[in-house]
Amino acid sequence: MRFSTLNELKELCLTESLTMGRLMVLEQSLETGASEAAVMEQMTAYYGVMKEAVRKGIQEDTTSRSGLTGGDAKRVLTYFSDSGMPALGESACTAMAYALAVSEVNASMGRVIATPTAGSCGIIPGVFVSTQERFGWSDEHMVYGLFAAGAIGYVIANNSFVSGAEGGCQAEVGSAIGMAAGALTELRGGTPEQAVHAVGLALKNSLGLICDPVGGLVEIPCIVRNGFGSVTALAASDMALAGVRSVIPSDEVIDVMLEVGAAMPEKHRETAKGGLAQTPTGRKIMNQLYGKGGKAKE
Amino acid sequence: MRFKDVFSIIGPSMIGPSSSHTAGAVRLGRCARQALGVMPNEAEIRFYGSFADTYVGHGTDLAIIAGLLDLDTDDVRIRHSIQHAEQLGMQIKFVPMTRPNVHPNTVTMLLQGDGRKVTMTGCSIGGGSIEIINVNGFDVKFTAVYPTLLIYHKDRTGMVAEISDIARQAGINISYMEVDRKMRNGEALTVIESDERLLPEAKQRLEQLTDVNEVCIIDLMKKEAQS
CATH class of the missing domain: 3.30.70.260 (ACT domain)
Structure with a gap:
């Protein structure tokens, strides 16, 4: 790839008059030797899996293997249709429900696309599928949006991290929110500069978020954080399109994520040894899952 | 660059619940299987760090064995891989280790089959991407993104x-x-x-x-x- 920072990505887009999505298709094709058509085809198939996961999550039973989670996407949609006026408004409420749906499909060992991880797999489909329905965008437009999200994620992953075990939840859910916010800004016609600001704005809001899954499962609090994350991405995109800037450049925010994640204690990095996982209720659930030792069984 | 291309960020297509603990683990298992060349008759799986602490909840055990069966990350048979492998005659042992390792999600796989032995250590670095860091005692570093x-x-x-x-x-x-x-x-x-x-x-x-x-x-x- 010819870029390793968001600033380089933005400059390349400006110099070559390309969107981030279009640029990433060309870069991917160059990097792998696969044709543009083949690269587009794979991402189109991935978008199909995302849409199917949304459908499954709102229509089918998503009770997880542990039995701890499932059905929240349906709850939100039912509440929405019954009350008719969720506090968030229709669009954000739908994005939130779809994000919950995909995360619940993941927790019940269903098929998802890691974006960038499975723990954060709900945010991009939540934002993408709901805005596609709302604005009537084509699948092709959305697929270019996924490439834009991928370009942003590529920078974050290589300069910081995207796994909870390495950098906490800020690295997983935070990265996904940044990717969704930047991509949505481009999908709505924002400039590469605005898209990059959206990434920084979004990332700043998730700095420090620890990874503390109850029982070590990608369920509590991961699923609801995906729901919240989709709403934050919409908000960051709106701010950027309105002209709000990330005064601390987005690349520097990514560096902060690295700094904070590296300093995060091990117990707050996906080990289930701290945070929500070690609350009295968290420990009780752990005991129910694994027996008295509270450790993974052999 | 640890992450080489767009599909290491958007992707893989996978069975949940965790890209590092499930999809990455499938890929680690497949690497070891291909290094051995055949399905192992015996597999000792040593988990380190977060793998050791949370492998049951994430289905990392199912995922590694699915990889040893050469299944792909989005194969629905991952859910029942251990049962399937045992029916095929694979003897499986999982050992959670306490010694800290280089990376929080690390596994060492000791495999035997067809008169051959392979020991492979790899890490799941996030989003389903992996790094193999040791093969049969040789210190290496490859990602299996490329052939x-x-x-x-x-x-x-x-x-x-x-x-x-x-x-x-x-x-x-x-x-x-x-x-x-x-x-x-x-x-x-x-x-x-x-x-x-x-x-x-x-x-x-x-x-x-x-x-x-x-x-x-x-x-x-x-x-x-x-x-």
Whole structure:
């Protein structure tokens, strides 16, 4: 790839008059030797899996293997249709429900696309599928949006991290929110500069978020954080399109994520040894899952 | 760059619940399976760090065994892989380790099958991406994003030149290469990552080189590209 920072990505887009999505298709094709058509085809198939996961999550039973989670996407949609006026408004409420749906499909060992991880797999489909329905965008437009999200994620992953075990939840859910916010800004016609600001704005809001899954499962609090994350991405995109800037450049925010994640204690990095996982209720659930030792069984 | 392309960020297509603990683990298992060349009869799986603490909840055990069966990351059979493997006669042992390791999500797989043995250590670095850091006691570093050749040979002058000459003749562009040896004039392992699908003929010609003991191909993309 010819870029390793968001600033380089933005400059390349400006110099070559390309969107981030279009640029990433060309870069991917160059990097792998696969044709543009083949690269587009794979991402189109991935978008199909995302849409199917949304459908499954709102229509089918998503009770997880542990039995701890499932059905929240349906709850939100039912509440929405019954009350008719969720506090968030229709669009954000739908994005939130779809994000919950995909995360619940993941927790019940269903098929998802890691974006960038499975723990954060709900945010991009939540934002993408709901805005596609709302604005009537084509699948092709959305697929270019996924490439834009991928370009942003590529920078974050290589300069910081995207796994909870390495950098906490800020690295997983935070990265996904940044990717969704930047991509949505481009999908709505924002400039590469605005898209990059959206990434920084979004990332700043998730700095420090620890990874503390109850029982070590990608369920509590991961699923609801995906729901919240989709709403934050919409908000960051709106701010950027309105002209709000990330005064601390987005690349520097990514560096902060690295700094904070590296300093995060091990117990707050996906080990289930701290945070929500070690609350009295968290420990009780752990005991129910694994027996008295509270450790993974052999 | 730890992450090479867009599909290491958006992707893989996978069965949940965790890209590092499930999808990455499937890929680690597949690497070890391909290094062994056959389905193992015996598999001892040593989990470190977060893998050791949370493998049951994430289905990391199911995922590693699915990889040893050469299943892909989005194969629904992952859910029942252990049962399936045991029916095929695989003896499986999981050992959570306490010793801290280089990376929080690390696994060592000790495999036996068809009279062969392979010990492989790898890390799941996030989003389903992996790094193999040790094969049979050799310190290496490859990601299995590209088709990869493992060439076991004797450490001697000219070996690398002969290997790369065969790669050149086969039209294989080497994108990354690494050599580790256990001692001078002793056993060595050369790892080559290539842009091209590694032709079986090239493998055969490498095997015929003097002082080359064994060559194996690790290619995870073959299946993933088809799905």
